[in-house]
Amino acid sequence: MVDKGHCKSLLQNLSDYVDGELSPELCVELERHLDGCENCQIVVNTLKKTIELYRLSNEKDYIPDDVRQRLFARLDLTEYIQK
Amino acid sequence: MNEVIINSEMISLPALRAGDQREFARLVDIYSVRVYRLALKILNDPQDAEDILQETFLKIMRALPSFEGRSSLSTWIYRIATNEALMLLRKRKQGNSTLDDVKHDESEEGERELQIIDWCCLPERELLSGEGRKFLDKAIESLPDLLKLVFILRDIEGLSIRETAEALNLTEVTVKTRLLRARLFLRDKLSTYYAERIKSR
Numbered sequence: 001m002v003d004k005g006h007c008k009s010l011l012q013n014l015s016d017y018v019d020g021e022l023s024p025e026l027c028v029e030l031e032r033h034l035d036g037c038e039n040c041q042i043v044v045n046t047l048k049k050t051i052e053l054y055r056l057s058n059e060k061d062y063i064p065d066d067v068r069q070r071l072f073a074r075l076d077l078t079e080y081i082q083k
Numbered sequence: 084m085n086e087v088i089i090n091s092e093m094i095s096l097p098a099l100r101a102g103d104q105r106e107f108a109r110l111v112d113i114y115s116v117r118v119y120r121l122a123l124k125i126l127n128d129p130q131d132a133e134d135i136l137q138e139t140f141l142k143i144m145r146a147l148p149s150f151e152g153r154s155s156l157s158t159w160i161y162r163i164a165t166n167e168a169l170m171l172l173r174k175r176k177q178g179n180s181t182l183d184d185v186k187h188d189e190s191e192e193g194e195r196e197l198q199i200i201d202w203c204c205l206p207e208r209e210l211l212s213g214e215g216r217k218f219l220d221k222a223i224e225s226l227p228d229l230l231k232l233v234f235i236l237r238d239i240e241g242l243s244i245r246e247t248a249e250a251l252n253l254t255e256v257t258v259k260t261r262l263l264r265a266r267l268f269l270r271d272k273l274s275t276y277y278a279e280r281i282k283s284r
Binding site for chain 2: 011012014015016021039042043045046047049050051053054055056057058061062063067068070071072074075077080081082
Protein backbone atom coordinates (compact mmCIF):
# COMPACT_ATOMS: atom_id res chain seq x y z
CA MET A 1 0.00 0.00 0.00
CA VAL A 2 1.19 3.45 -0.82
CA ASP A 3 0.66 5.46 2.33
CA LYS A 4 0.52 2.93 5.12
CA GLY A 5 -0.07 5.29 8.01
CA HIS A 6 -2.96 7.06 6.37
CA CYS A 7 -4.54 3.87 5.07
CA LYS A 8 -4.40 2.30 8.55
CA SER A 9 -6.20 5.21 10.20
CA LEU A 10 -8.77 5.07 7.44
CA LEU A 11 -9.39 1.44 8.24
CA GLN A 12 -10.64 2.30 11.72
CA ASN A 13 -13.52 4.28 10.24
CA LEU A 14 -14.46 1.91 7.46
CA SER A 15 -17.46 0.28 9.14
CA ASP A 16 -19.04 3.60 10.01
CA TYR A 17 -18.34 4.81 6.49
CA VAL A 18 -19.98 1.90 4.67
CA ASP A 19 -22.94 2.14 7.05
CA GLY A 20 -23.28 5.83 6.27
CA GLU A 21 -22.72 6.73 9.91
CA LEU A 22 -19.45 8.58 9.73
CA SER A 23 -19.45 12.21 10.86
CA PRO A 24 -19.48 14.70 7.94
CA GLU A 25 -15.95 15.99 8.74
CA LEU A 26 -14.38 12.53 8.80
CA CYS A 27 -16.35 11.55 5.74
CA VAL A 28 -14.92 14.44 3.73
CA GLU A 29 -11.42 13.56 4.89
CA LEU A 30 -11.87 9.92 4.06
CA GLU A 31 -13.27 10.58 0.61
CA ARG A 32 -10.41 12.92 -0.12
CA HIS A 33 -8.02 10.09 0.70
CA LEU A 34 -10.03 7.62 -1.36
CA ASP A 35 -9.82 9.87 -4.40
CA GLY A 36 -6.10 9.40 -4.53
CA CYS A 37 -5.74 5.87 -3.24
CA GLU A 38 -6.85 3.14 -5.57
CA ASN A 39 -6.04 0.36 -3.11
CA CYS A 40 -8.30 1.84 -0.47
CA GLN A 41 -11.06 2.23 -3.04
CA ILE A 42 -10.83 -1.49 -3.70
CA VAL A 43 -10.93 -2.26 0.01
CA VAL A 44 -14.02 -0.08 0.47
CA ASN A 45 -15.80 -1.51 -2.57
CA THR A 46 -15.08 -5.15 -1.75
CA LEU A 47 -16.07 -4.56 1.87
CA LYS A 48 -19.42 -3.12 0.77
CA LYS A 49 -19.85 -6.02 -1.62
CA THR A 50 -19.06 -8.56 1.11
CA ILE A 51 -21.78 -7.16 3.36
CA GLU A 52 -24.24 -6.96 0.46
CA LEU A 53 -23.60 -10.58 -0.55
CA TYR A 54 -24.28 -11.82 2.96
CA ARG A 55 -27.51 -9.85 3.09
CA LEU A 56 -28.62 -11.16 -0.29
CA SER A 57 -27.71 -14.76 0.42
CA ASN A 58 -29.81 -14.81 3.57
CA GLU A 59 -32.85 -12.96 2.33
CA LYS A 60 -34.77 -16.00 1.29
CA ASP A 61 -34.10 -18.23 4.25
CA TYR A 62 -37.08 -20.10 5.47
CA ILE A 63 -37.96 -22.59 8.11
CA PRO A 64 -38.52 -26.19 6.92
CA ASP A 65 -42.15 -27.15 7.26
CA ASP A 66 -41.52 -30.15 9.52
CA VAL A 67 -39.44 -27.98 11.86
CA ARG A 68 -42.28 -25.47 12.02
CA GLN A 69 -44.88 -28.20 12.66
CA ARG A 70 -42.83 -29.62 15.54
CA LEU A 71 -42.32 -26.15 17.00
CA PHE A 72 -46.05 -25.45 17.07
CA ALA A 73 -46.68 -28.88 18.58
CA ARG A 74 -44.09 -28.31 21.30
CA LEU A 75 -45.72 -24.99 22.16
CA ASP A 76 -49.22 -26.50 22.21
CA LEU A 77 -50.26 -24.19 19.41
CA THR A 78 -51.15 -26.72 16.73
CA GLU A 79 -54.67 -25.40 16.40
CA TYR A 80 -53.33 -21.97 15.44
CA ILE A 81 -50.96 -23.13 12.76
CA GLN A 82 -51.61 -21.22 9.54
CA LYS A 83 -50.88 -22.78 6.21
CA MET B 84 -45.10 1.04 23.65
CA ASN B 85 -47.81 -1.56 23.40
CA GLU B 86 -47.69 -2.46 19.78
CA VAL B 87 -44.82 -3.46 17.61
CA ILE B 88 -44.87 -3.09 13.85
CA ILE B 89 -43.17 -5.91 12.01
CA ASN B 90 -43.69 -6.44 8.33
CA SER B 91 -46.59 -4.03 8.75
CA GLU B 92 -48.25 -6.51 11.07
CA MET B 93 -49.13 -5.38 14.54
CA ILE B 94 -48.34 -7.54 17.51
CA SER B 95 -50.24 -6.61 20.61
CA LEU B 96 -48.13 -6.79 23.75
CA PRO B 97 -51.06 -6.63 26.15
CA ALA B 98 -52.63 -9.60 24.37
CA LEU B 99 -49.35 -11.51 24.57
CA ARG B 100 -48.95 -10.72 28.25
CA ALA B 101 -52.48 -11.84 28.92
CA GLY B 102 -51.64 -15.21 27.40
CA ASP B 103 -53.58 -14.85 24.15
CA GLN B 104 -52.53 -17.97 22.25
CA ARG B 105 -53.58 -16.77 18.82
CA GLU B 106 -51.42 -13.68 19.22
CA PHE B 107 -48.53 -15.79 20.43
CA ALA B 108 -48.88 -18.02 17.38
CA ARG B 109 -48.57 -14.91 15.20
CA LEU B 110 -45.44 -13.91 17.07
CA VAL B 111 -44.00 -17.38 16.51
CA ASP B 112 -44.73 -17.16 12.80
CA ILE B 113 -43.07 -13.78 12.47
CA TYR B 114 -39.96 -14.59 14.48
CA SER B 115 -39.36 -18.32 14.05
CA VAL B 116 -37.61 -17.88 10.69
CA ARG B 117 -35.17 -15.41 12.21
CA VAL B 118 -34.53 -17.42 15.35
CA TYR B 119 -33.98 -20.58 13.33
CA ARG B 120 -31.61 -18.84 10.90
CA LEU B 121 -29.68 -17.29 13.78
CA ALA B 122 -29.32 -20.62 15.58
CA LEU B 123 -28.32 -22.39 12.38
CA LYS B 124 -25.65 -19.79 11.65
CA ILE B 125 -24.24 -19.89 15.18
CA LEU B 126 -24.34 -23.65 15.68
CA ASN B 127 -24.12 -24.92 12.14
CA ASP B 128 -26.23 -27.97 12.91
CA PRO B 129 -29.93 -28.35 11.98
CA GLN B 130 -30.83 -30.52 14.99
CA ASP B 131 -29.17 -28.14 17.44
CA ALA B 132 -30.81 -25.20 15.70
CA GLU B 133 -34.22 -26.82 16.09
CA ASP B 134 -33.60 -27.43 19.80
CA ILE B 135 -32.65 -23.78 20.25
CA LEU B 136 -35.70 -22.69 18.30
CA GLN B 137 -38.01 -24.65 20.60
CA GLU B 138 -36.23 -23.66 23.80
CA THR B 139 -36.26 -20.00 22.79
CA PHE B 140 -40.01 -19.85 22.24
CA LEU B 141 -40.73 -21.84 25.39
CA LYS B 142 -38.65 -19.30 27.32
CA ILE B 143 -40.39 -16.40 25.61
CA MET B 144 -43.77 -17.88 26.47
CA ARG B 145 -42.83 -18.17 30.12
CA ALA B 146 -41.12 -14.80 30.36
CA LEU B 147 -43.63 -12.68 28.46
CA PRO B 148 -45.69 -11.71 31.49
CA SER B 149 -42.58 -10.14 33.02
CA PHE B 150 -41.32 -8.50 29.82
CA GLU B 151 -40.97 -4.86 30.72
CA GLY B 152 -40.38 -3.44 27.29
CA ARG B 153 -37.08 -1.79 28.19
CA SER B 154 -35.71 -3.03 24.90
CA SER B 155 -37.83 -3.69 21.82
CA LEU B 156 -39.61 -7.01 21.59
CA SER B 157 -37.44 -8.07 18.69
CA THR B 158 -34.17 -7.26 20.50
CA TRP B 159 -35.43 -9.16 23.52
CA ILE B 160 -36.21 -12.22 21.39
CA TYR B 161 -32.79 -12.07 19.74
CA ARG B 162 -31.21 -11.82 23.16
CA ILE B 163 -32.96 -14.93 24.44
CA ALA B 164 -32.17 -16.88 21.28
CA THR B 165 -28.52 -15.83 21.30
CA ASN B 166 -28.14 -16.78 24.97
CA GLU B 167 -29.66 -20.20 24.34
CA ALA B 168 -27.36 -20.80 21.39
CA LEU B 169 -24.35 -19.62 23.38
CA MET B 170 -25.13 -21.94 26.25
CA LEU B 171 -25.17 -24.88 23.87
CA LEU B 172 -21.97 -23.70 22.24
CA ARG B 173 -20.25 -23.54 25.63
CA LYS B 174 -21.54 -26.97 26.55
CA ARG B 175 -20.13 -28.36 23.31
CA LYS B 176 -16.76 -26.85 23.99
CA GLN B 177 -16.55 -28.02 27.59
CA GLY B 178 -13.12 -29.27 28.48
CA ASN B 179 -12.01 -27.58 25.33
CA SER B 180 -11.60 -24.12 26.87
CA THR B 181 -14.26 -21.45 26.37
CA LEU B 182 -15.46 -19.68 23.26
CA ASP B 183 -12.82 -18.67 20.76
CA ASP B 184 -11.08 -15.77 22.30
CA VAL B 185 -11.22 -12.65 20.20
CA LYS B 186 -7.93 -11.38 21.56
CA HIS B 187 -6.24 -14.47 20.26
CA ASP B 188 -5.17 -13.14 16.93
CA GLU B 189 -5.19 -9.44 17.68
CA SER B 190 -1.45 -8.90 17.47
CA GLU B 191 -1.09 -10.96 14.36
CA GLU B 192 -4.00 -9.23 12.70
CA GLY B 193 -2.50 -5.79 13.00
CA GLU B 194 0.38 -6.94 10.88
CA ARG B 195 -1.56 -8.73 8.21
CA GLU B 196 -1.58 -7.17 4.77
CA LEU B 197 -4.97 -6.43 3.28
CA GLN B 198 -5.85 -8.30 0.12
CA ILE B 199 -6.17 -5.88 -2.76
CA ILE B 200 -8.10 -7.64 -5.47
CA ASP B 201 -11.06 -6.00 -7.13
CA TRP B 202 -13.59 -8.78 -7.54
CA CYS B 203 -16.66 -6.53 -7.54
CA CYS B 204 -16.73 -6.88 -11.35
CA LEU B 205 -17.79 -10.53 -11.14
CA PRO B 206 -21.45 -10.95 -12.10
CA GLU B 207 -23.90 -11.64 -9.31
CA ARG B 208 -24.84 -15.07 -10.60
CA GLU B 209 -21.20 -16.04 -10.18
CA LEU B 210 -20.79 -14.35 -6.81
CA LEU B 211 -23.90 -16.07 -5.53
CA SER B 212 -23.68 -19.36 -7.40
CA GLY B 213 -24.39 -22.54 -5.45
CA GLU B 214 -20.72 -22.93 -4.78
CA GLY B 215 -20.35 -19.26 -3.95
CA ARG B 216 -23.06 -19.47 -1.31
CA LYS B 217 -21.42 -22.50 0.21
CA PHE B 218 -18.22 -20.56 0.47
CA LEU B 219 -19.99 -17.64 2.17
CA ASP B 220 -21.29 -20.06 4.81
CA LYS B 221 -17.91 -21.66 5.24
CA ALA B 222 -16.28 -18.27 5.71
CA ILE B 223 -18.74 -17.35 8.49
CA GLU B 224 -18.06 -20.66 10.20
CA SER B 225 -14.39 -19.85 10.32
CA LEU B 226 -14.98 -16.56 12.17
CA PRO B 227 -14.06 -16.60 15.88
CA ASP B 228 -17.33 -17.08 17.84
CA LEU B 229 -17.49 -13.64 19.41
CA LEU B 230 -16.98 -11.88 16.08
CA LYS B 231 -19.43 -14.21 14.43
CA LEU B 232 -22.24 -13.27 16.83
CA VAL B 233 -21.86 -9.57 16.16
CA PHE B 234 -21.72 -10.06 12.40
CA ILE B 235 -24.79 -12.30 12.32
CA LEU B 236 -26.93 -9.94 14.37
CA ARG B 237 -25.83 -6.76 12.65
CA ASP B 238 -25.26 -7.73 9.03
CA ILE B 239 -27.42 -10.78 8.51
CA GLU B 240 -30.32 -10.04 10.83
CA GLY B 241 -30.08 -6.31 10.24
CA LEU B 242 -30.11 -5.10 13.85
CA SER B 243 -28.68 -1.66 14.55
CA ILE B 244 -25.41 -1.25 16.46
CA ARG B 245 -27.42 -0.34 19.55
CA GLU B 246 -29.78 -3.30 19.26
CA THR B 247 -26.85 -5.65 18.72
CA ALA B 248 -25.19 -4.25 21.83
CA GLU B 249 -28.40 -4.77 23.83
CA ALA B 250 -28.91 -8.30 22.54
CA LEU B 251 -25.35 -9.33 23.38
CA ASN B 252 -25.00 -7.26 26.53
CA LEU B 253 -21.98 -5.44 25.14
CA THR B 254 -21.09 -1.78 24.80
CA GLU B 255 -21.64 -0.15 21.42
CA VAL B 256 -17.90 0.46 21.14
CA THR B 257 -17.17 -3.25 21.54
CA VAL B 258 -19.82 -4.10 18.96
CA LYS B 259 -18.30 -1.66 16.48
CA THR B 260 -14.78 -2.97 17.02
CA ARG B 261 -15.84 -6.59 16.58
CA LEU B 262 -18.04 -5.78 13.63
CA LEU B 263 -15.19 -4.12 11.76
CA ARG B 264 -12.90 -7.06 12.46
CA ALA B 265 -15.53 -9.57 11.38
CA ARG B 266 -16.23 -7.67 8.17
CA LEU B 267 -12.55 -7.33 7.29
CA PHE B 268 -11.96 -10.99 8.07
CA LEU B 269 -14.76 -12.04 5.72
CA ARG B 270 -13.74 -9.57 3.04
CA ASP B 271 -10.30 -11.12 3.14
CA LYS B 272 -11.62 -14.68 2.81
CA LEU B 273 -13.91 -13.68 -0.04
CA SER B 274 -11.09 -11.83 -1.80
CA THR B 275 -8.95 -14.96 -1.83
CA TYR B 276 -11.85 -17.07 -3.04
CA TYR B 277 -13.09 -14.75 -5.79
CA ALA B 278 -9.56 -13.98 -6.96
CA GLU B 279 -9.33 -17.65 -7.93
CA ARG B 280 -12.61 -17.35 -9.82
CA ILE B 281 -11.27 -14.33 -11.73
CA LYS B 282 -8.09 -16.20 -12.60
CA SER B 283 -9.96 -19.23 -13.90
CA ARG B 284 -12.22 -17.22 -16.18
